[in-house]
Every structure is written in structure tokens, then in C-alpha cells.
Amino acid sequence: MNQAAPAPKENMGNPIPRVDAGLKVTGQAGYPADLAVANVAYGVLATSNIAKGRISALRLDKARAMPGVLDIVSVGDMDGVDKPKFGNTGASSIGPLHDRTIFHDGQIIALVVAETFEAAEEGAMQISADYTQETPSASFDSAGAEMEPAAGKSPLFKEDVNAGDFEAAYSTAAVKIDQTYSTPTQHHNPIELFSTTAMWQGDKLTIYEPSQNVTGWKIELARQLNIDPVNVRIVSPYIGGAFGSKGPMTARTAIVAVAARRVRRPVRCVVSRMQAFNTQTYRAETRHRIRIGAGKDGRITAFAHEGWEVTSRPDPYVVGGTSATGRMYDYGSVLTRVSLVHADRNTPGYMRSPPETPYVYALENAMDEMAVALGMDPVQFRRINEPQKEPIGGKPFSSRSLINCYDQAAEAFGWSTRDPAVGSMRDGDWLVGMGCATAIYPTAAAPCAARVRLTADGQVRVQCGSHEIGTGVRTVAAQMAAERLGVDIDKVAVEMGDSALPPAPVSGGSISTASVCSAVLKACEAVREKLFVAAAGNDGPLAGSGNAKLDMTNEKVVTETGKSAKLADVFKAMQIGAIEEYAEFAPNGSSPEALKKLYAGQAEFHGGDQDKDSVKYAFGAEFVEVRINSYTREIRVPRMVGAFAAGRIMNTRTARSQLMGGMIWGIGQALHEATEIDQRHARYVNRDLQDYLVPVNADIKAVDVILVPEVDHEVNPAGVKGLGELGNVGTAAAVASAVYHATGRRIRDLPIRIDDLIT
Amino acid sequence: MRINGQVYNLGLDNRTSLLDALRDHVGLTGTKKGCDHGQCGACTVLIDGKRVLSCLSFAVMNEGREVTTVEGLASADDSLHPMQQAFIDNDAFQCGYCTPGQIMSAIGCISEGHAGSEDDIREYMSGNLCRCAAYPNIVAAILQARDEMRRA
Numbered sequence: 001m002n003q004a005a006p007a008p009k010e011n012m013g014n015p016i017p018r019v020d021a022g023l024k025v026t027g028q029a030g031y032p033a034d035l036a037v038a039n040v041a042y043g044v045l046a047t048s049n050i051a052k053g054r055i056s057a058l059r060l061d062k063a064r065a066m067p068g069v070l071d072i073v074s075v076g077d078m079d080g081v082d083k084p085k086f087g088n089t090g091a092s093s094i095g096p097l098h099d100r101t102i103f104h105d106g107q108i109i110a111l112v113v114a115e116t117f118e119a120a121e122e123g124a125m126q127i128s129a130d131y132t133q134e135t136p137s138a139s140f141d142s143a144g145a146e147m148e149p150a151a152g153k154s155p156l157f158k159e160d161v162n163a164g165d166f167e168a169a170y171s172t173a174a175v176k177i178d179q180t181y182s183t184p185t186q187h188h189n190p191i192e193l194f195s196t197t198a199m200w201q202g203d204k205l206t207i208y209e210p211s212q213n214v215t216g217w218k219i220e221l222a223r224q225l226n227i228d229p230v231n232v233r234i235v236s237p238y239i240g241g242a243f244g245s246k247g248p249m250t251a252r253t254a255i256v257a258v259a260a261r262r263v264r265r266p267v268r269c270v271v272s273r274m275q276a277f278n279t280q281t282y283r284a285e286t287r288h289r290i291r292i293g294a295g296k297d298g299r300i301t302a303f304a305h306e307g308w309e310v311t312s313r314p315d316p317y318v319v320g321g322t323s324a325t326g327r328m329y330d331y332g333s334v335l336t337r338v339s340l341v342h343a344d345r346n347t348p349g350y351m352r353s354p355p356e357t358p359y360v361y362a363l364e365n366a367m368d369e370m371a372v373a374l375g376m377d378p379v380q381f382r383r384i385n386e387p388q389k390e391p392i393g394g395k396p397f398s399s400r401s402l403i404n405c406y407d408q409a410a411e412a413f414g415w416s417t418r419d420p421a422v423g424s425m426r427d428g429d430w431l432v433g434m435g436c437a438t439a440i441y442p443t444a445a446a447p448c449a450a451r452v453r454l455t456a457d458g459q460v461r462v463q464c465g466s467h468e469i470g471t472g473v474r475t476v477a478a479q480m481a482a483e484r485l486g487v488d489i490d491k492v493a494v495e496m497g498d499s500a501l502p503p504a505p506v507s508g509g510s511i512s513t514a515s516v517c518s519a520v521l522k523a524c525e526a527v528r529e530k531l532f533v534a535a536a537g538n539d540g541p542l543a544g545s546g547n548a549k550l551d552m553t554n555e556k557v558v559t560e561t562g563k564s565a566k567l568a569d570v571f572k573a574m575q576i577g578a579i580e581e582y583a584e585f586a587p588n589g590s591s592p593e594a595l596k597k598l599y600a601g602q603a604e605f606h607g608g609d610q611d612k613d614s615v616k617y618a619f620g621a622e623f624v625e626v627r628i629n630s631y632t633r634e635i636r637v638p639r640m641v642g643a644f645a646a647g648r649i650m651n652t653r654t655a656r657s658q659l660m661g662g663m664i665w666g667i668g669q670a671l672h673e674a675t676e677i678d679q680r681h682a683r684y685v686n687r688d689l690q691d692y693l694v695p696v697n698a699d700i701k702a703v704d705v706i707l708v709p710e711v712d713h714e715v716n717p718a719g720v721k722g723l724g725e726l727g728n729v730g731t732a733a734a735v736a737s738a739v740y741h742a743t744g745r746r747i748r749d750l751p752i753r754i755d756d757l758i759t
Numbered sequence: 760m761r762i763n764g765q766v767y768n769l770g771l772d773n774r775t776s777l778l779d780a781l782r783d784h785v786g787l788t789g790t791k792k793g794c795d796h797g798q799c800g801a802c803t804v805l806i807d808g809k810r811v812l813s814c815l816s817f818a819v820m821n822e823g824r825e826v827t828t829v830e831g832l833a834s835a836d837d838s839l840h841p842m843q844q845a846f847i848d849n850d851a852f853q854c855g856y857c858t859p860g861q862i863m864s865a866i867g868c869i870s871e872g873h874a875g876s877e878d879d880i881r882e883y884m885s886g887n888l889c890r891c892a893a894y895p896n897i898v899a900a901i902l903q904a905r906d907e908m909r910r911a
Contacts, residue, residue, distance in 0.1 A: 002903075004850040004896050017847050024855030025843040025862060027789015027829035034788035117783065118774040191793040191801050191890050192856040240791070240856025241890045273794045470854030470891050657850050657893060664892035689798035689888060696885040700894045 006652040010709040011719070015653035016489055019475045020238070020468065029238045032208040033195040033270050040197070041070055043113045043259055043269035044120040045252070046127040047278060051105035051136035051682035052344040055129050062126040063112055068119030072127075073259045074110035075100055081258060082224045084251050086315040088506070089216040089601060091248035091281050092347035093314050097255060102131065103313055104346040105683045106278025108251065113259050113267055136344035136682035139285060139310055150309070150318045150338040157320035157338065161392045164333030169302035173293025176302075177369050181290065181362040181748045183732075184674035185310075185684070186283040187276075188351050189692060192240020194276050196253050197268040198260035204231045205257055208268075211236040212247040212467050213506035214499040216601035224254045234499040242469040244350040245280055247508045252279060277687040281349025282675065284310040284317070288362035292370045298384040300370075301332035307359060308339045312347035316340055319350070321359025323609050324440055324617070328363060330387035344682045350508060352665060353725040356441055357732075361669070361750065364437035364733030369746060378436055378737065379406055379415065390615050398614040398714040401645035402438060405621040408706050409643035410436070413623035422744040430627040430636075433742025437730035439620035439644065441510055442608030443721040445587040447598040448515040449502035452481060452523035453580040454531075456571035458555040460485055460492040462523075466504035466516045467497050471724050472654030473512045479650055480517045480718070484524035486552030502582060505603030510618075510722025513650055515585065517718040523583035530581075531557055531567075534574045541565035541573055587716055607715065614714060618721040620644035622663065622730050626738040633757040637667055637699070637735065643706035647721035656705045659727035663703055666731020668695045671751050760821050762787065763831025771818050777811075778802045780818035781828060789829040789859045793888070800887030803860040803867070804828050810867030829859035832866075841911065842866055845904035846897075853891035861887045865901045874905045 005015035023029040046063075048055075060072050075097050083095035096108040110127050114120035137144040151159045170176060190210075197208040205227070211217055214234040222229035239246060252269065260267040271279060286309050293302035305325050311317045322336035351357075371378040386403055389396050410416070418434045419425055425432035450464040462481050468474045478492040495501060505515055532550045535542040535557045542550070548559040558564040571577065586594045587606035594604045607616045622642040628635050642663050649655045672693035676685045686692050705727075715721055732750060739757070740746045747756050760767050762785060771780055778795070781787045781804070790813055793801035797815040804813045805827040813826075832840040842862050845851070852858040864887045868874050873883035880898050889897065 002849055003899060004848070017850070020855070021847040021852075022839075024852055024858050025829075025839065025846045026833060027787070027859045029855055030788070031791075031856060033792075034782075036786065036788075116772060116775075117779060118772050122774075189890060190854070190856070191791070191799055191888060192854070193792055193794075238856075239854060241854040243890070270792065273796065273798075468854075470852075472853070653850050654853075657853055657891075657896065660895065661853060661892040664894065668892075688796055689794050690796070694888060694890065695892060695894070696888060697894045697897065698881040698885040700881070700892070703895050 004653055006656055006707060008652050009707065011711050012649040012707060013479055013651050016475060016479060016651055018472055018654065019478045019494065031192055031238045031240050032197060032210050032236055035208050037197055037199060037266045037268065040266045040268050041113050041115060041263055042117040042120045043111050043256055043267045044124040045108050045271060045275055046110040046112060046124040047275055048102050048105065048107045048109050050102055050131050050133050053102050053131045053133040055100040055102065055109065056132050057130040058109065059128045063123040066119060066123045066126060068115040069112060069123040070115065071113045071259065071263050072110050073097065073255055078258060080226060081254055082226060084224060086347065089213060089220040089249055091250045091349055092312065094251065096251050104278060104344055105681065106275060108279060111255050111259055111269065113263055138677050138679045138682035139343055140287060140308065140341055142343060142679065146342040147339050150320055150340045153316035153340060154318040157318040160336045160338060161323055161326040162335055163391050166302050166304050166333040166335035169333040170291055170293040173301050174296045175373050176293040177366060177373055178291045179366060179369060179748060181288040181365055183286045183358040183361060183750045185285045185677060186351060186673045187675050187692060188243040188245035189689065189694060190241030190243060190245055193270050193273065194280055195270040196256040197266060198257040199266040200261055203227065206233045206235060207253060208235050209253060210239045210246045212242050212469060212508055214465055214497060215503040216506060217249045218499040219601035220249055221253055225257060236467060237497040239467055239469040243352040244354065244508060247506055248281055248349050250280060273689060274687040277684050278346050281347065283351035284348035286358040290362055290366040292366055294370060294374060298374050298376050298381050300329055300385050303331040304335040305363065306337045308341055310341050310343055310345065312345050313342050315347040317348045319355040321355030324356050324442065325359050325363040327390040327392055327609060327615060328438065328440060329385040331391050334391055353441060353729050356729040357669060360440060360729050361732045364730050365736045365748060368435065368737040377420065379410055382406065382438060396614045398616045399710055399712040400619060401708055401710045402619040402621065405619055405643040405645055405708050408708055409621045409623050409641050412704060412706060413641040415623060422741060429630050431630055431742040433626045433738035435734045435737025435741055436621060436623045437734035437737065439622055439726050439730040441618050441726040441729055443616040443618050443715050444509055444511050444605045444607035445514040445518065445716045446505035446511050446603040446605050447586040447590060447594045448504045448519040449584045449598065450519035450523045451502050451580060451582045452520060452527055453578055454485055454527050455578045456568050458487045458491050458567050460487055462492060462494045462520055463501045464496055464504050464516055464519065465499060465501035466512055467507040469507055471512060471658060472651060473516055475654055476513055476650035477516050477520050480520045481524055484521060485527065487555055503598050509605060510725045511605065514716045514718055514720040514722060517650060517720055518716050519583055519585040521718055522585050523581045526581035526583060527579050528552060530579050531570055535565050535570045539573055541569045616715050618646040618723060618726050620726055622734045624734040624738045626735060626742055628742050628757060633754045635671055635752065639702040641704040642727060643708050644723060644726055645708040645710035646723040646726060647710055647712040647715055648719040649707055650720060652707055655707060655723060658724050659705045660703050662727020663731050664695050664700055665728035667699065667735065669728065669750060670732035670735035674751050761825045763827060773817065773819050775818045776814050777816040777818045777821055778813040781813060787828050787830050791856055791859055800864055801857045801860040803863040803887065805863055805867060808870065810864050829862055841907040842904040845900035849896045849900040849903065851893050851896040851900040853893060857887060857889045861889065861897055869905050869908060874901055
């Protein structure tokens with residue numbers, strides 16, 4: 001067994017290799033821009049070079065005259081097309097070609113369509129515009145930026161959570177801190193470029209585009225184009241990384257569809273890396289003020305978390321992570337407040353662990369500061385404040401294995417060897433620091449449908465309109481079907497990433513494994529039921545086995561007393577060739593309309609802090625060692641250990657990989673990633689992979705992932721808590737704590753760079 | 760130009776990159792576009808056995824050369840190259856988009872003699888970004904394949 005395939009512990013599935021691994025290592029996996037299209041024309045975007053104002057004149061003549069240019073779609077060409085809507089499915093309400101207003105730098109002003117990519121690109125470079133310019137507001141401190149309370153502005157953030165009398169408790173606390181923290185603008189930068197390919201056949205439109213939400217997009221695109229959703233199909237069989245960026249549909253999709261209709265042939269638009277920074281979503285910068293008051297015994301009596309987030313001028317995008325930070329520990333009182341700051345920027349969107357990554361970073365950095373203020377070991381400080389119930393609503397946790405995670409990770413890391421004195425650990429020229437932090441992510445699920453077909457030869461086909469963004473959801477769906485139907489996984493084919501399949505929710509919020517596996521499980525149970533009735537019936541091969549419990553294994557129906565019948569014989573008795581079942585799963589507590597909404601592309605999430613009986617979260621503990629060169633202040637992370645408990649683990653291989661990738665994302669958050677903004681022009685300046693830093697292979701050494709067994713029957717029928725977004729929560733705070741331990745420098749503004757540590 | 764052992768006679772725009780030639784004109788879409796600026800490594804191919812970023816090479820510059828892409832690695836009987844198998848065994852990818860480039864780069868890294876140690880591999884594979892961050896698994900895969908390729 002290699003490291004990539006950990007031996008399963010209690011309540012964990014086998015580390016089966018990804019079912020699509022062979023396609024991915026041979027170049028045969030078809031990502032949307034790979035799919036062959038006959039007679040395709042190429043589209044290239046032209047974008048604005050101001051951030052605020054109006055287009056007074058658009059100069060297209062030179063572009064039109066370029067050899068090979070077929071058409072240009074620009075302002076005024078969207079007649080009959082409705083503007084995008086901001087919300088769960090739409091990235092922004094800005095319809096860039098609907099009017100002449102410029103809301104942000106790099107806004108789409110035209111799409112050039114040509115016979116070749118080269119001609120389209122040259123055409124786009126020939127487009128220029130005159131603008132009536134206004135001075136843009138770039139960010140928090142810019143003149144003209146507008147602040148408002150976030151509560152109630154988004155259905156995802158209804159209110160600020162509070163408990164008890166914070167002010168009274170804080171004013172009398174024996175030990176307290178009051179600090180501010182910040183996280184920078186960040187872009188997802190999946191390695192696959194964003195793209196749209198649009199094809200019309202009569203009034204039927206097919207879109208090839210990397211998407212985390214094919215059903216939602218189908219509905220939203222049909223609404224914008226004023227056509228029947230039945231005539232729209234979104235195809236996205238493989239997705240080259242998403243991290244949230246391919247969840248909301250952007251304005252481009254309808255623009256390319258309009259272009260394809262005008263030139264009467266398919267159009268493929270692959271967006272350049274640079275243009276993606278402005279035409280897709282991103283994680284906006286955040287600021288935090290945290291106040292913690294505690295007794296000398298380390299018990300927290302008062303906790304306040306205020307957050308500020310940047311969004312675009314028209315759209316109230318909120319992440320609002322105080323819901324999680326306010327429930328993290330056994331605070332005596334809680335005060336939270338989230339504010340939005342509107343600036344002249346493209347609308348942000350969700351990026352891996354949207355609320356938790358910035359908010360828990362601030363909380364956990366503050367927790368470490370508080371432990372220092374108390375003169376207490378940071379693990380012990382968290383142990384003292386471990387709650388029996390969450391402090392906001394007084395509800396129990398459906399399960400909470402945080403302390404177990406801390407124990408296992410601390411042991412593997414060797415936390416006991418840490419000398420708590422700042423700057424006390426050294427190895428030659430390197431200052432050594434150790435830090436830790438808590439990871440938390442809400443456990444949710446959403447309605448999902450799936451179709452499962454079993455044929456007499458034991459072949460299984462699973463169909464579900466979910467999305468393989470690299471999580472391994474195809475693999476775990478196959479595992480679930482193979483296990484319940486008693487066949488080898490090689491006999492299971494899984495189809496996903498197509499709005500023609502049974503609908504699944506958006507692949508975001510770490511809900512996919514729970515939602516998809518629960519639907520597949522339900523469909524498999526229905527197949528089993530039909531087989532069992534037939535097998536044990538009067539004409540069945542297991543007739544006379546009475547009420548014996550039946551199961552399926554090795555392509556047989558078996559009784560608990562050891563009798564068995566081959567699948568082929570059961571099908572023969574039934575005189576049919578296949579059983580196909582369509583199942584709809586809805587989480588406990590779903591509204592009566594939840595399943596109807598699924599078909600309308602609206603995922604109704606349940607779980608997290610939303611449920612009446614309990615709150616549902618997955619937890620982890622992360623430990624990091626940093627080494628800082630005493631001369632150059634170069635910062636390295638030679639090793640990190642994370643222990644995570646997330647209910648049933650379907651596949652220890654894919655689970656470990658996701659958590660490991662998340663922890664490395666955490667290193668990126670801590671040390672590398674930041675989109676720099678020219679404050680004068682509200683313009684991103686490092687719009688490529690050379691200057692937008694992400695971790696590379698040489699940045700990463702030992703990453704140890706411990707899967708902590710946990711059983712939770714309350715969360716959903718599959719017993720699964722999501723973990724795709726758990727791994728990178730807290731990591732940056734663990735790094736910041738380790739940097740403090742090594743140097744005595746408390747860095748509160750991410751990322752931590754060499755220049756922060758030079759005297 | 761020879762691509763994966765087969766001769767192609769292509770009439771191309773002189774602005775066409777080798778990457779776009781492979782993807783849009785030859786139909787070999789295994790080689791990926793991630794930045795088009797030589798910054799991510801997803802488009803790595805072997806030219807006369809050496810790793811090259813195909814987005815930074817005009818197709819016409821490669822007249823008469825031997826280009827190997829990820830589609831050309833498996834043997835005639837479809838059995839996988841040891842590097843491909845090692846990537847599967849070690850779960851050296853998640854979304855799989857950077858994977859063809861990683862695999863081609865890894866083969867180049869070994870043939871250059873830059874896979875002697877884990878640190879060497881990390882350094883010489885740092886031109887290939889993996890946003891899913893499978894890096895430790897990529898290093899493990901290259902170690903496995905290196906030893907198998909030596910034995911072969």
C-alpha cells in the first residue's frame with residue numbers, strides 16, 4: 001500500500017483508484033474545450049480598460065476589416081436577451097453588452113468571431129473604445145466606496161448571530177485581546193481556462209462549458225435567451241479544477257450563444273488567463289476585528305467578530321463566516337457583525353471554503369494570540385473551550401470529533417517536543433516555529449436525483465447530473481452502486497456532467513458526495529427491492545426462503561442462511577433484461593418544494609446551522625512547522641499534519657487527496673496568494689500565473705493526512721460529511737502561529753511574505 | 760512534423776502555436792492550454808525527447824521534428840507507460856487537467872537526470888502547476904516510475 005491509498009479504518013471505504021484515472025493519464029478525458037466540434041468558429045473577448053464610466057464610442061471598423069473576422073457582438077446586440085441575474089446561479093447582474101455602463105475594469109465590451117483563433121485574437125486587439133470616465137473606488141479605503149450591513153442582503157446571510165451580553169462580559173474579562181486581521185483578494189485560477197462553446201441545431205442550443213451546476217445553468221441560460229429550457233443542454237463531462245469558479249454562470253455564456261446564432265455555426269470562446277481575472281468571480285478581500293475576553297482559567301467569556309467584505313457596486317455578494325466562528329467554541333457571549341463595502345469591481349463569488357477560509361483564519365490567529373496572552377498551550381486553550389452545545393442556539397452537534405483530531409494530529413506531529421518560548425527552537429541558520437489551528441466546515445446536503453440500471457449480466461449504469469471537478473465524485477458514486485448491487489466496480493459506468501441527466505445540485509459547499517451518494521443509494525435500494533421480491537417469490541430461484549434477509553454480493557442475491565441465486569437467474573425468472581430505477585433524495589427538513597426546485601436548478605441546502613435538532617459540522621486539527629532563514633527570512637513549510645473527522649469516508653484515497661490539496665491551498669493562502677490592486681484605477685495588476693503566486697511542487701514537502709473515524713447517522717442517509725473544503729480552513733492561521741513562534745512577529749494581514757519579517 | 764511517430768503535413772498560419780496546432784488542427788487534445796504564456800506547464804510535450812512548452816513554440820518552428828504528446832506514450836498494445844501507471848497508483852492528480860503536462864514533464868525530468876532525489880524532483884517539476892495540489896503524490900509517482908524505467 002502506498003501513501004496515496006490509506007488502509008480504511010472504521011466507517012471508511014476502500015481506496016479504489018479513480019474510475020476515470022485511465023482516461024486522465026492518457027489524455028482521453030474530454031474537458032469542454034477539448035470536445036470536437038465540426039465547422040467551429042473562434043471567439044475572443046475584448047474588454048474595457050477603465051473601471052467606471054460609460055462607453056461613448058466603440059471602434060470596431062479595424063477589427064471588422066481583419067481577414068477571417070466573421071462577426072463582432074458588442075453593446076446593443078443583445079436585443080431579445082434578458083440581463084443576467086445575480087444569485088445562486090448567476091455570477092453577477094451586470095449584463096456587459098446590454099448597455100454602455102462600465103462597472104469594473106476588464107468588463108466585456110465585445111466578442112470577435114473569426115475563422116481561426118489567431119484571426120479572432122488579432123481582431124480583438126484592434127477594438128478600441130472612447131469612454132466618459134469617472135474615478136473608480138477600488139476597495140475598502142477608497143473614496144466613494146459604500147458600506148452597508150450585510151444581514152438580510154443575501155438569502156445565504158439572513159442575520160448576524162449573537163448570544164448573551166458581550167459588552168458586559170468583555171468589559172470585566174481578566175484577559176483580553178482586540179485585534180484586526182485581513183485577507184487579500186484572491187482568484188481561483190483553476191488550470192483549465194474558462195471557455196464556452198455554443199452550438200445551435202434549429203432552436204436547440206448545446207453548450208460545452210466547464211460547470212459546477214449544469215441544471216442551474218440550463219434554466220438560467222434559457223431565461224436569458226427567452227427560450228424553453230427543454231431546448232438547452234449544458235455539457236461538462238470533465239472539469240479542470242473549479243474551486244467555486246465554475247459554479248456561477250457568467251454573462252459570457254449567453255453572449256457566445258448569441259454569436260453562434262448570428263454566424264449560424266458553432267462558436268468556441270476560450271478566455272485568456274488574464275481576462276478571466278475580471279470576467280469570472282473571485283474571493284474579495286476581507287477585514288476582521290476580533291475581541292476575545294477570558295478568565296485566567298482560559299475560559300472564554302466574551303467573543304466578538306466583526307467582518308468587512310468587498311463586493312461589486314450592484315451585487316450584494318456576502319460570505320459571512322461569523323455563523324461558523326460564532327459557533328466554534330464554548331463562548332460565554334457572542335457578538336458578530338458583517339458589513340459589505342461596494343466598490344467598482346467585478347462581483348466576487350464563492351471560492352474554496354468561502355466563509356470559513358477568511359473568517360476562521362482570523363478567529364484562529366486570534367485564538368493563538370489569546371493563548372499567548374493567557375500563557376497557555378494553544379491546544380489546551382482549545383480543549384478548555386470545547387463546547388457541549390453550540391453557543392448561539394444551544395443546539396447539540398450531530399457529532400464533533402475536534403478533540404480527537406487534536407489528539408491524533410498532535411501525537412503524529414510531535415507537539416510535545418515544542419518549546420513554547422518564542423524563538424527558542426533553531427536548526428542552524430533556520431528559526432523553527434510550530435503552530436496549530438482548528439478546521440471547521442458545515443455539513444450540508446441538497447436534493448439530488450439519480451438513475452441506476454442493472455442488467456442481467458451484472459453491468460450497472462449510474463446517471464446523475466453532478467460534476468467531476470476532481471473530487472472523485474464519479475468514483476464514490478460507482479463505489480456506492482457496486483457495494484449495494486454486489487458487483488465489481490469495473491462493471492459500473494457513471495455518467496455525469498450533462499443537464500440531460502437526472503438533476504443534481506451545484507457541486508459546491510462540500511455537498512456532492514453526501515447528496516449524490518444518498519440519491520444513488522436510494523435508487524440502488526429500489527433495484528434491490530425489485531430483485532429480492534422476484535428472487536424470493538413463488539417463481540423465483542430463492543422461493544421458499546420466507547422472510548429471510550436478502551443481500552447482494554458477487555453478482556448474486558444471497559440469503560442470510562447462505563442460499564444464493566445468480567443475478568442472471570433472477571432476471572430469467574423475471575423475464576426481463578434490466579431493472580432501472582429513478583430516485584430522488586431530499587435531506588431531512590427539506591421544504592415541500594425542495595424537489596420541484598431541484599428541477600428548476602435551485603439547490604435547497606440543509607444541514608450546517610440550519611437544522612432544528614442539531615448543528616452539523618465536520619472538524620479537523622492542523623499542525624504546521626515553519627522554518628525561517630535567520631538571514632534572508634525565507635519562509636519554508638517542511639511539514640504539516642492534519643487530522644480530520646468527516647463521518648463516513650467513502651474512499652480513503654480520494655478523501656486523503658482532497659484534504660491534502662486543501663492543506664496545500666492553505667499554504668497558498670498563508671504565504672503566496674494575493675491579487676494586487678492598483679488603487680488609482682481599481683485594476684488587478686498581476687493577472688497571470690507568473691505574478692499571481694500559487695504553491696508549486698518545490699514549496700511543498702511532507703503533508704500527513706490522518707483520517708479520524710467518525711460515525712454520524714444524523715447528517716444524511718449516506719452518513720457522509722463533505723470534506724472538499726475542510727482541509728484549507730485554519731491552515732493559514734496555523735502557519736501564522738508558527739511564524740509567531742519562530743520569530744515573535746504576529747502577522748495579521750495575509751499573505752505572510754519575506755518583507756513582513758525583515759526588520 | 761512527426762507526431763507520436765506519424766508524419767503530418769499541415770498548412771498552418773505562421774502565428775499558430777504548436778499547442779493550438781496539436782489541439783485544433785491535429786485533434787490531439789490531450790495537451791492542455793492553461794495559460795498560453797509558458798507559466799503553467801499544462802502544455803508540456805517532448806520535442807526530440809526534450810520537454811518543451813508547446814504554447815511558446817510556433818508550430819512552423821518544429822518542421823521535421825519529432826513531437827511526443829501524452830497520446831503517444833502508451834504502447835501499441837495500449838498498455839500504459841510506467842509514468843502513466845505510477846500517476847494512477849499514487850493518485851497524482853484530482854481534476855486531471857494538468858496531468859498530461861505533468862506526465863510529459865516527469866518523463867523529461869527523468870531523462871535529464873533531474874530525478875535523483877525527492878528535492879531534485881520537486882525543484883525540476885516546479886514549472887508544472889497543479890492547482891488541486893497533488894504535489895506529494897506527483898513526487899511519489901515519479902520515484903516509482905523512475906525505478907521502473909531504469910529496470911526496463
